Amino acid sequence: MTNTGSSPSRFDIVIVGGGPVGLSTAWHAAARRQRTLVLDRYGFFNEQAGSSGAERHWRLQYTQEDLFRLTMEALPMWRRLENLAERRLVHHIGSLWFGDIDVETNEGQIATTARIMDRLDVPYQWLTAKDIENRFGFTDLPSHYEGFLQPDGGTIDVRGTLAALYGLAQREGCVLSGGETALELLPDADGVTVRTDRETYRAGTVVLANGPGVNDLLAPLGATLDIRLYEMALVSLRRRAADVDFPFWFVFQQPTEEDTNLFYGFGRNPWSPSELVRLGPDFEVHPLGSAQGATGRPDPRHVDRLCSWVERHLPALDPEPAHTSSCLAVLPADPRRQFYLGLADGLVPGGRNIVLYNSGWGFKFVPLIGRICSDLAIDGRTDFDIARLAPTGPQEADR
Ligand SMILES: Cc1cc2nc3c(=O)[nH]c(=O)nc-3n(C[C@H](O)[C@H](O)[C@H](O)COP(=O)(O)OP(=O)(O)OC[C@H]3O[C@@H](n4cnc5c(N)ncnc54)[C@H](O)[C@@H]3O)c2cc1C
Structure with a gap:
């Protein structure tokens, strides 16, 4: 992205991280007519972050019943993604x-x-x-x-999923900017200013889906995920x-x-x-x-x-x-938690304009997490039961 004007380019939603979760969020958000930008430091389809390799395990079973129920919600969303992309992505080899x-x-x-x-x-x-x-x-x-x-378990086609999500996000009009790194977030009551190595943007909401890089952006705001x-x-x-x-x-x-x-x-x-x-x-x-x-x-x-x-x-x-x-x-750090997913209010000042997903064996949830992140970014809430996953302090994870 290059902005030739002096004021920052404005987006409804800026997504930091163009892995499967960032792209899935972008697809859902843009389908709801949100002006959406996705930034990825290493470029799309990179092998340097958490989604390298060809395959991931698809499974329904979880030892935590709330997560088990979420995989059951994710399966029809995979089917919808497959229908739109006209390719099989989850293969039920058991x-x-x-x-x-x-x-x-x-x-x-x-x-x-x-x-x-x-x-x-x-x-x-x-x-x-x-x-x-x-x-x-x-x-x-x-x-x-x-x-x-x-x-019903099996294997997920990682590269096929990334290609499908990238294509759908693009088709819905998302701006996809590879090789651009978010360096700083400045949240306030009305939105978030995002400074990158190329530009400054203004967003209504920022979605942090940047995997291993999350604490680089949260730490200057006074919080880190454990x-x-x-x-x-x-x-x-x-x-x-x-x-x-x-x-x-x-x-x-x-x-x-x-x-x-x-x-x-x-x-x-x-x-x-x-x-x-x-x-x-x-x-x-x-x-x-x-x-x-x-x-x-x-x-x-x-x-x-x-x-x-x-x-x-x-x-x-x-x-x-x-x-x-x-x-x-x-x-x-606490394995009982499994994921961080929710609004960052209570975590950092102005955090109600920041949505974050981080950690865990998350590929199987990609279409669902994208939907949840886009619900949170647009509506500030979601109908899915993610209360236990909220990005708060360690004591909350013990519930
Ligand atoms: C070995 C291994 C096996 C796994 N097996 C399974 C499995 O069987 N089943 C399962 O469900 N899950 C599994 N997982 C987990 C799953 O792969 C991840 O949960 C998922 O791929 C993470 O996707 P993501 O979009 O959150 O993050 P990532 O794919 O890590 O994407 C984050 C993106 O953010 C970008 N980024 C980082 N910082 C910045 C910044 N400051 N500015 C701009 N961009 C930035 C990076 O370039 C990267 O592309 C496995 C993971 C590993 C490592």
């Missing part, structure tokens, strides 16, 4: 959770989640360690491991035979002294099948001081831990990595 059913993890807990599925009447199959070995080719699982296959940044390893392995395939799987295990001992993997990408499948360790250890501390490379020890687990338990894959990369995960 979601397999297994392992120690009582271990508490940031991802959830198996036994409690199964009880919630019973209560909400969500179908699943309960499986023993032997069932899982016989059906999916895992080997040498501890005999007490159990779990479930939820057939979040942790982790550089997570992504590892591609070769299938030993073309007919081998899996649902999405996640193994819940007791933590070791060094790490959280959690691993996951995808089956073939239905939208671009290849001999490779993507796996990862979900190790929430050694948080970075800031996003600038990311190396762009995975910790070799984490890659080794994953490949050793595969060598022992998943002989259908060659444990020698074909490709590795890393991705920045932003998680709340």
Whole structure:
């Protein structure tokens, strides 16, 4: 964006961050005839923030019932997005959770989640360690491991989703500015002035959907979110035979002294099948001081831990990595919280003109979070139940 006049360009809504959440918010807001600007520091479709890689896990199940209900609200919104974009984005290859059913993890807990599925009447199959070995080719699982296959779960096409949202936002008339960094927010009673490395804008409301960069903008206003940044390893392995395939799987295990001992993997990408499948360790250890501390490379020890687990338990894959990369995960310090989502009033002065979404395993909620952020930006409220996620102090998260 270049402004040739002397007064700042005006928008109803300025969105900081052009990842999936920023683009989804832009699409919803512009569809309601809001003059909307999206800024992205690294440019759209970048691989430097929280949405790199090809796929994300789609699941209905959550250990927290309020979030479970939100995934059920998100599914029809994915269908609507797919219809508008004329492409399939969520592929229902199934979601397999297994392992120690009582271990508490940031991802959830198996036994409690199964009880919630019973209560909400969500179908699943309960499986023993032997069932899982016989059906999916895992080997040498501890005999007490159990779990479930939820057939509606699966995998989300990340790049397809970004392309769909970018196209829809553009079609609705959003201004999309890549390679432009928001440097400062100055909220007041009537709106927010946004200073970037190129321009100054005036917005009725600002939506902060800038993932790992959120505290750079909040700290000068006197508040920060209590979040942790982790550089997570992504590892591609070769299938030993073309007919081998899996649902999405996640193994819940007791933590070791060094790490959280959690691993996951995808089956073939239905939208671009290849001999490779993507796996990862979900190790929430050694948080970075800031996003600038990311190396762009995975910790070799984490890659080794994953490949050793595969060598022992998943002989259908060659444990020698074909490709590795890393991705920045932003998680709340308090894992019970899961997300920050809401208006920033109570957090910073003038915060009722700032909406923020941050942290957590949020890709599965993208169409819904975009709708909620646009509701909050335009109406100052939403009908969805997000009370527990409000961006307030840590004591609020304990409710
Ligand atoms: C390894 C890994 C696995 C995951 N697995 C899952 C999963 O299976 N299921 C799931 O639902 N979720 C998963 N997630 C989480 C999910 O990927 C994220 O919640 C989601 O991608 C975040 O999207 P976003 O739009 O909030 O942020 P991002 O994609 O991080 O986008 C933020 C954007 O803000 C921009 N930005 C930052 N600061 C500024 C600034 N000052 N000015 C302008 N622009 C700025 C950046 O350039 C960036 O493009 C996973 C995450 C990781 C890392």
